[in-house]
Amino acid sequence: MIDVLYFAWVRERIGIPKEQVQTSAATVADLVDELRSREDRYAAAFEDLAALRVALDQELTDFNAPLEGVREVAFFPPMTGG
Template structure:
């Protein structure tokens, strides 16, 4: 079971800040495909993966990163701190 978190407009498009996801996905990219297939709001949020960033257990990673051993996945747009 994965904790999946959404921030900024990704959170707004999907409509919830976090959820638990039961998945067999081996990589982030596979998880994204599973989520996109769920409902239109997920498809809209993940329409352009190049506009998104992903963190695994609070570390920035690439979409081809493996999910083995990961507990928390977060999707968000490029950051705008400072």
């Protein structure tokens, strides 16, 4: 099981801030494919990966990153701090 977190408009489109996902996905991109195929709201949130960022165990990474050993995946739009 892996914790999947959503922030900002990704959270709003999917409708929940966090869920546990049973997956055997090898990479972030594989996990995204699995989520997309679930329901329209996931397909809508993950429509354009260029508009999204991903963090594995709270470190920014990219969609090709492997998921082995990862406990927490977070998807969100580009950050707007400061």
